[in-house]
Amino acid sequence: MDAGSLNSYSNLKGQSRCPLQEQLLHRKNSKENMDRFIPNRSAMDFDYAHYMLTDGRKIKENQTVCSPAREAYRKQLAETLNMNRTRILAFKNKPPAPVELFPSEHSTASAHPTKSAKPRRHIPQSSERTLDAPDLVDDFYLNLLDWGSSNVLAIALGNTVYLWDASDSSTSELVTVDDENGPVTSVGWAPDGRHIAIGLNNSEVQLWDSASNRQLRTLRGCHRSRVGSMAWNNHILTTGGMDGQIVNNDVRIRSHVVETYRGHQQEVCGLKWSASGQQLASGGNDNVVHIWDRSMASSNSPTQWLHRLEEHTSAVKALAWCPFQSNLLATGGGGGDRTIKFWNTHTGACLNSVDTGSQVCSLLWSKNERELLSSHGFTQNQLTLWKYPSMVKMAELTGHTSRALYMAQSPDGCTVASAAGDETLRFWNVFGVPEVAKTAPKVNREPFSQLNRIR
Amino acid sequence: MASRTVAKDIITLRGSAAIVSEFFGYAANSILYNRGVYPEESFAKVKKYGLPMLLTQDEEWLEAGKLQRVVMVIMSKATKEVLERWNFSIETDSDVVEKGVSREKSDREIMREIQAIMRQIASSITYLPCLDEPCVFDVLAYTDTDVPVPFTWIESDPKLIANPQMVKLHSFDTKIHKVDTLVSYKNDEWDEQ
Numbered sequence: 001m002d003a004g005s006l007n008s009y010s011n012l013k014g015q016s017r018c019p020l021q022e023q024l025l026h027r028k029n030s031k032e033n034m035d036r037f038i039p040n041r042s043a044m045d046f047d048y049a050h051y052m053l054t055d056g057r058k059i060k061e062n063q064t065v066c067s068p069a070r071e072a073y074r075k076q077l078a079e080t081l082n083m084n085r086t087r088i089l090a091f092k093n094k095p096p097a098p099v100e101l102f103p104s105e106h107s108t109a110s111a112h113p114t115k116s117a118k119p120r121r122h123i124p125q126s127s128e129r130t131l132d133a134p135d136l137v138d139d140f141y142l143n144l145l146d147w148g149s150s151n152v153l154a155i156a157l158g159n160t161v162y163l164w165d166a167s168d169s170s171t172s173e174l175v176t177v178d179d180e181n182g183p184v185t186s187v188g189w190a191p192d193g194r195h196i197a198i199g200l201n202n203s204e205v206q207l208w209d210s211a212s213n214r215q216l217r218t219l220r221g222c223h224r225s226r227v228g229s230m231a232w233n234n235h236i237l238t239t240g241g242m243d244g245q246i247v248n249n250d251v252r253i254r255s256h257v258v259e260t261y262r263g264h265q266q267e268v269c270g271l272k273w274s275a276s277g278q279q280l281a282s283g284g285n286d287n288v289v290h291i292w293d294r295s296m297a298s299s300n301s302p303t304q305w306l307h308r309l310e311e312h313t314s315a316v317k318a319l320a321w322c323p324f325q326s327n328l329l330a331t332g333g334g335g336g337d338r339t340i341k342f343w344n345t346h347t348g349a350c351l352n353s354v355d356t357g358s359q360v361c362s363l364l365w366s367k368n369e370r371e372l373l374s375s376h377g378f379t380q381n382q383l384t385l386w387k388y389p390s391m392v393k394m395a396e397l398t399g400h401t402s403r404a405l406y407m408a409q410s411p412d413g414c415t416v417a418s419a420a421g422d423e424t425l426r427f428w429n430v431f432g433v434p435e436v437a438k439t440a441p442k443v444n445r446e447p448f449s450q451l452n453r454i455r
Numbered sequence: 456m457a458s459r460t461v462a463k464d465i466i467t468l469r470g471s472a473a474i475v476s477e478f479f480g481y482a483a484n485s486i487l488y489n490r491g492v493y494p495e496e497s498f499a500k501v502k503k504y505g506l507p508m509l510l511t512q513d514e515e516w517l518e519a520g521k522l523q524r525v526v527m528v529i530m531s532k533a534t535k536e537v538l539e540r541w542n543f544s545i546e547t548d549s550d551v552v553e554k555g556v557s558r559e560k561s562d563r564e565i566m567r568e569i570q571a572i573m574r575q576i577a578s579s580i581t582y583l584p585c586l587d588e589p590c591v592f593d594v595l596a597y598t599d600t601d602v603p604v605p606f607t608w609i610e611s612d613p614k615l616i617a618n619p620q621m622v623k624l625h626s627f628d629t630k631i632h633k634v635d636t637l638v639s640y641k642n643d644e645w646d647e648q
Contacts, residue, residue: 086523089604090611091594328610342610349612370603389610390600 019157020131020164020171020425087389123385123395127426128415130399131164133157137183138402138421140317140334140361141228141242141269141285145406145419146196148189152210153408153417154196155425156184161198163210166410174198174208175215188230188237193411197237199227205239207251222247222257229271229317231280238280240268246282246292263290263305269317274326279306279345281329283316289331291345307348313337320363322388324370332360332374340374340386354391356384361405366431367413373430375418377403383418385430397428467557471631472517478569478627478634479513479525479543483594485576486527486541490583492590512605516598517545517632520552523597528614532589537614539583539640546633558630568627572636575624582622583640616641 135158137144144156153164154174159182161174177184177200186199195216198206205219205227223241231238236258237249244264249256261282270283280292291307309331318332318340328351329343338358342351359377366373370388381404383397402421409416414432419425466474487493516522522545529539550556595611604610619639626635 086597087600087602087604088611088613089596089598089608091596091608325604325609344610344612346609347612351610351612389604 019134019160019162020155022129022131022169121432123397123432124429125395125397127397127399128429129427131425131427133419133423133425135160136419136421136423136425138405140315140359140403140405141267143186143188143229143269143317143406144184145408145417145425146187146189147408147410147417148193148196148210149191149411150193150210151411152189152193154187154189155419156187156198158183160184161187161196166415174210174213175206177206185226185228186230188232190232190237191234197230197232197239199230199239201226203227203241205230205237205249207237217251219249219251219256222249222260229268229282231271231273233273233277233280238271238273240264240271240282240284242267244268244284244286246271246280261290261292261304263303263308264288269315270319270331272319272321274321274329274345275323276326279327281319281321281331281345283312283319283331285315287312287314287316287333287337289316289319289343291329291343291348307343307345309341309343309348309350311341311350311353312339314359318360318363318374320365320372323365323367330363330365330372332356332363334361335359335377340372340391352389352391354386359403361403362407362418364407364409364416367409368431371431373407373416375404375407377405381420381422383407383416383428383430395430397430399426400424464559464561465557466560466629466631468518468551468555468631471551471558471629472514474565474569474629475517475545475632475634476514478572481569481573482541482543482576482636483527485573486529487592489577489580490529490539490586490590492529492586492592512607513596516596516602517547518552519602520547520549521599521602522547523599526595526597526614528593528595529586529590530593530614532591537616537641538586538590539638540614540616540619542637542639544635544637546635548631551631560628560630565627565629568625571625572627575636579622579624579638583638618642 133155137158147153151166153166155162155164159179160176161184163172163174174196175198181200181202181204183201184198185201188197190196194209194211196208196210198208200206203223203225205222207216207219208214209216222239223243223245225242227239227241229240235250235252237251238246239249240246244266246261246264246268247257248259250258264282264284264286266285268282268284272281274281278294282290282292287310289309289312290305292304293306296304296306312331312333314334314337316331316333320330322328322330327345329345330340331343332340338360339353339355340360340363341353343349344351356374356376358380360374361377362375364373371394372386372388373383374386375383380398381400381402383404384393385395386392387394400418400420400422404418404420406419407416414429416428416430417425418428513522513525524542524544526543527541528537530537551558593614595614596608616639620642621637621639624636624638626633
């Protein structure tokens with residue numbers, strides 16, 4: 001622990017700039033507490049509406065005059081425009097013979113309950129609480145916020161990592177690194193919610209035990225520059241560096257570098273393992289998204305990646321795997337791109353692309369509903385909640401006064417924490433309360449039960 | 456299971472959905488068999504696999520009026536290039552879905568229409584290019600966007616063929632659901648003369 005920085009903080013204590021303190025009185029202005037009516041026209045597709053209105057009329061007038069060529073063109077146009085109105089689904093279980101095209105992944109999700117229309121829940125437009133986060137680094141490429149499974153939020157402010165326990169709202173300091181090693185560039189909780197990895201500007205990664213506040217080890221030599229992104233897969237810690245390399249580290253063994261994925265030409269800012277732990281999605285400052293598959297490591301292909309997705313036109317930091325549909329990945333582009341794209345990671349096909357109008361900094365899927373939350377930068381710095389798959393905007397949460405760079409989700413899936421360069425950490429009850437007990441699950445259809453069905 | 460009586464020829468939404476769904480099952484089998492995607496010996500086994508699950512999901516979507524079309528895609532096993540695309544578009548009478556009225560059409564009439572289509576599928580081997588290489592198939596469903604996706608289905612791209620030849624087959628109509636059949640296939644190089 002650096003005595004110097006301790007002093008600086010104790011000095012600040014008197015000036016009410018303790019990190020992660022509740023901002024109660026001085027921030028309560030009329031802007032924040034008034035319910036705003038935000039007319040939302042984003043759900044109206046004006047182009048489509050215009051086409052339907054005018055073309056529909058034309059048909060009535062010129063019914064006899066339509067030439068086959070026009071008819072075909074009109075159909076083609078309708079087909080293209082209809083792309084956004086139609087979902088195309090493929091049957092998942094591919095037939096066994098003559099060959100299995102796609103390895104069948106047995107979904108571990110519970111039987112999908114058919115829900116009747118649920119009443120719309122109220123999404124609070126302002127943050128539930130706001131905490132002070134001084135010295136939070138305003139850098140798009142870093143990942144300074146993570147919420148562990150033990151319900152403790154870790155946030156890196158400058159050279160220091162703080163832990164905020166959500167159950168009792170207490171703050172503790174985990175570590176402060178030396179100036180020459182810092183600042184901290186990424187934090188990542190291990191799946192057990194107890195161990196935490198801290199990536200530094202000097203390319204090292206420290207592993208800490210939060211229960212005993214002890215450092216366990218330092219991973220050195222995996223990168224040549226700062227480690228801005230990390231992702232855990234059981235005992236493997238995958239780190240992404242400014243050097244464009246992605247390294248799989250087995251934290252249990254001495255020689256921890258197990259594998260290195262090369263492919264990105266610039267800083268790796270987004271890194272996420274799929275729920276099954278089979279695929280890794282990485283996004284870089286080179287505008288490329290790579291999908292890496294563990295089973296391909298031993299194959300003889302010239303490239304290590306399974307897919308290389310180059311459709312984004314700006315850095316891709318926002319990555320999120322869909323919890324209710326395997327092989328569905330959502331990616332968000334930076335300031336020059338501003339789109340959210342959806343991918344089938346089996347085939348590499350782009351399923352949908354939505355223009356959001358501003359830089360996408362982070363993406364989170366809801367665990368309870370079919371919804372996606374995105375955080376944005378200039379100009380509104382808002383969090384947008386989208387209904388999936390229609391991509392209708394359900395809510396826009398404003399409050400941050402600079403780009404909402406970092407987001408994390410609580411373990412119970414109800415609350416989202418966001419942090420921005422305006423040095424605030426805000427909590428939003430955006431995902432609602434999970435259903436306490438799902439109603440009787442849909443009857444599991446056995447494969448051959450329909451064979452003797454009589455109509 | 457369909458609540459209709461042969462005597463009165465009344466068709467309800469459920470009955471129509473069942474007819475259409477069963478048609479898909481037969482058509483899919485016929486296509487796979489006639490196009491030689493699977494060798495004859497293994498056909499009985501393959502027939503059971505997957506298709507019943509497909510049918511029950513289709514019925515659900517058909518009854519809700521949310522299924523727009525069903526496409527069976529035949530691809531080369533090696534290159535995964537789409538060689539043939541069997542497109543069944545569905546028009547649902549929205550009145551029936553919303554208000555639950557029923558229609559009248561003779562059962563025999565519908566069966567005759569379906570049989571005509573089945574014969575056309577069988578005879579399609581005369582003009583469709585030979586599938587020399589091992590092939591695999593895929594089934595796509597075009598649904599409305601608000602349909603919840605059961606976990607046996609995943610999102611997909613349309614798997615279209617570039618510059619296809621298209622042949623329109625007969626259609627059949629239960630007065631509640633109208634199904635159009637269209638097969639598009641990749642131009643055989645030998646045809647370009």
